[in-house]
Structure formats: C-alpha cells, structure tokens
Amino acid sequence: CFSRSVEIHEKVIxxxxxxxxxxxxxxxSYFSEKNRM
Structure with missing residues (x-):
C-alpha cells in the first residue's frame, strides 16, 4: 500500500x-521575443 502511494506521488510530481x-x-521564449521587438 505504501509503495503504491509513493508511485502515485511520483507521477503527480x-x-x-x-x-x-x-x-x-x-x-x-515570450520574453525573449518581446525584447527583440
């Protein structure tokens, strides 16, 4: 049970x-595009 909860936790993280x-x-990328203009 514990290892299963850890597995789910890792997936969420x-x-x-x-x-x-x-x-x-x-x-x-948005900021770099803005600075170029």
Whole structure:
C-alpha cells in the first residue's frame, strides 16, 4: 500500500514538474521575443 502511494506521488510530481518546466520555457521564449521587438 505504501509503495503504491509513493508511485502515485511520483507521477503527480513528475507531471507537475513537466508542466512547470514547459510553462517556464514558454514564458522565457515570450520574453525573449518581446525584447527583440
């Protein structure tokens, strides 16, 4: 039971980090595009 909850927790964290990284990269590219104009 414990190992299963840890597995779910890792999946949630992985998805959260993936989403956060994607958002950070997206905002970074947006700012770089804005600075160029």
């Amino acid at each position: 992985g998805a959260f980090i993936e989403k956060h990284m994607f958002y950070s990269l997206d905002s970074l």
